[in-house]
Amino acid sequence: MDYTAALKLRPDSPSYLNYHCWALLAVRRPREALPECNRSLSLRPDSAETLDSRGYTYLQLGDLPAAIADFTHALKLDPKMTSSLYGRGVAKERSGDKAGAELDYAAARRQDSDIKAEMVAQNVLP
Numbered sequence: 001m002d003y004t005a006a007l008k009l010r011p012d013s014p015s016y017l018n019y020h021c022w023a024l025l026a027v028r029r030p031r032e033a034l035p036e037c038n039r040s041l042s043l044r045p046d047s048a049e050t051l052d053s054r055g056y057t058y059l060q061l062g063d064l065p066a067a068i069a070d071f072t073h074a075l076k077l078d079p080k081m082t083s084s085l086y087g088r089g090v091a092k093e094r095s096g097d098k099a100g101a102e103l104d105y106a107a108a109r110r111q112d113s114d115i116k117a118e119m120v121a122q123n124v125l126p
Contacts, residue, residue, distance in 0.1 A: 014044035021053045030060035048078035067091040082111045
Protein backbone atom coordinates (compact mmCIF):
# COMPACT_ATOMS: atom_id res chain seq x y z
CA MET A 1 0.00 0.00 0.00
CA ASP A 2 1.16 3.54 -0.70
CA TYR A 3 0.79 5.08 2.76
CA THR A 4 1.59 8.57 1.49
CA ALA A 5 -1.43 8.35 -0.80
CA ALA A 6 -3.54 6.73 1.91
CA LEU A 7 -2.67 9.53 4.32
CA LYS A 8 -3.91 12.09 1.79
CA LEU A 9 -7.30 10.40 1.99
CA ARG A 10 -7.24 9.86 5.77
CA PRO A 11 -4.63 12.21 7.27
CA ASP A 12 -5.76 11.54 10.83
CA SER A 13 -5.60 7.76 10.71
CA PRO A 14 -3.34 6.57 13.54
CA SER A 15 -2.93 3.23 11.79
CA TYR A 16 -1.87 4.73 8.46
CA LEU A 17 0.54 7.06 10.24
CA ASN A 18 2.08 4.12 12.07
CA TYR A 19 2.35 2.06 8.86
CA HIS A 20 3.98 5.03 7.14
CA CYS A 21 6.40 5.37 10.03
CA TRP A 22 7.33 1.69 9.72
CA ALA A 23 7.70 1.95 5.93
CA LEU A 24 10.11 4.87 6.37
CA LEU A 25 12.11 2.83 8.88
CA ALA A 26 12.38 -0.02 6.40
CA VAL A 27 14.23 2.30 4.03
CA ARG A 28 16.35 3.76 6.85
CA ARG A 29 14.73 7.19 7.08
CA PRO A 30 14.19 7.50 10.84
CA ARG A 31 14.23 11.30 10.91
CA GLU A 32 11.22 11.29 8.60
CA ALA A 33 9.60 8.39 10.46
CA LEU A 34 9.68 10.01 13.90
CA PRO A 35 7.08 12.74 13.20
CA GLU A 36 4.74 10.12 11.72
CA CYS A 37 5.03 7.97 14.86
CA ASN A 38 4.58 11.01 17.10
CA ARG A 39 1.52 12.15 15.19
CA SER A 40 0.02 8.66 15.38
CA LEU A 41 0.64 8.59 19.14
CA SER A 42 -0.94 12.02 19.57
CA LEU A 43 -4.12 10.52 18.12
CA ARG A 44 -3.87 7.15 19.87
CA PRO A 45 -1.47 7.48 22.85
CA ASP A 46 -1.75 3.90 24.06
CA SER A 47 -0.99 2.12 20.80
CA ALA A 48 1.49 -0.64 21.57
CA GLU A 49 2.13 -1.05 17.85
CA THR A 50 3.07 2.59 17.36
CA LEU A 51 5.19 2.66 20.50
CA ASP A 52 7.00 -0.36 19.06
CA SER A 53 7.53 1.48 15.77
CA ARG A 54 8.78 4.59 17.55
CA GLY A 55 11.06 2.42 19.66
CA TYR A 56 12.67 1.14 16.46
CA THR A 57 12.84 4.72 15.19
CA TYR A 58 14.77 5.76 18.28
CA LEU A 59 16.94 2.65 17.90
CA GLN A 60 17.89 3.73 14.37
CA LEU A 61 18.54 7.26 15.61
CA GLY A 62 20.77 5.94 18.40
CA ASP A 63 18.60 7.30 21.23
CA LEU A 64 18.79 4.12 23.31
CA PRO A 65 17.08 5.42 26.50
CA ALA A 66 14.08 6.61 24.45
CA ALA A 67 13.97 3.28 22.57
CA ILE A 68 14.01 1.32 25.83
CA ALA A 69 11.27 3.55 27.28
CA ASP A 70 9.00 3.07 24.24
CA PHE A 71 9.56 -0.69 24.11
CA THR A 72 8.87 -0.95 27.86
CA HIS A 73 5.68 1.10 27.51
CA ALA A 74 4.55 -1.06 24.57
CA LEU A 75 5.17 -4.18 26.64
CA LYS A 76 3.09 -2.81 29.52
CA LEU A 77 0.22 -2.43 27.06
CA ASP A 78 0.87 -5.75 25.28
CA PRO A 79 3.19 -8.09 27.23
CA LYS A 80 3.31 -10.53 24.32
CA MET A 81 4.69 -8.01 21.81
CA THR A 82 7.69 -10.06 20.75
CA SER A 83 9.17 -7.36 18.53
CA SER A 84 9.30 -4.97 21.49
CA LEU A 85 11.03 -7.58 23.65
CA TYR A 86 13.62 -8.13 20.94
CA GLY A 87 14.02 -4.41 20.23
CA ARG A 88 14.46 -3.63 23.91
CA GLY A 89 17.08 -6.38 24.04
CA VAL A 90 18.95 -4.76 21.16
CA ALA A 91 18.78 -1.34 22.82
CA LYS A 92 19.97 -2.77 26.14
CA GLU A 93 22.82 -4.62 24.46
CA ARG A 94 23.92 -1.51 22.61
CA SER A 95 23.85 0.46 25.85
CA GLY A 96 26.03 -2.12 27.62
CA ASP A 97 23.37 -4.01 29.60
CA LYS A 98 24.26 -7.52 28.37
CA ALA A 99 22.37 -9.30 31.18
CA GLY A 100 19.19 -7.30 30.59
CA ALA A 101 19.50 -7.87 26.85
CA GLU A 102 19.79 -11.63 27.31
CA LEU A 103 16.67 -11.69 29.49
CA ASP A 104 14.68 -9.86 26.81
CA TYR A 105 16.07 -12.03 24.00
CA ALA A 106 15.19 -15.19 25.93
CA ALA A 107 11.65 -13.96 26.61
CA ALA A 108 11.23 -13.06 22.93
CA ARG A 109 12.50 -16.50 21.83
CA ARG A 110 10.04 -18.22 24.18
CA GLN A 111 7.21 -16.44 22.35
CA ASP A 112 8.64 -16.79 18.84
CA SER A 113 11.60 -19.07 18.23
CA ASP A 114 12.25 -17.36 14.87
CA ILE A 115 12.27 -13.78 16.19
CA LYS A 116 16.01 -13.27 15.75
CA ALA A 117 15.96 -14.43 12.12
CA GLU A 118 12.91 -12.27 11.44
CA MET A 119 14.52 -9.18 12.91
CA VAL A 120 17.89 -9.80 11.25
CA ALA A 121 16.00 -10.06 7.94
CA GLN A 122 14.68 -6.56 8.70
CA ASN A 123 18.25 -5.46 9.42
CA VAL A 124 17.70 -5.10 13.18
CA LEU A 125 21.02 -6.24 14.57
CA PRO A 126 22.41 -6.09 18.10
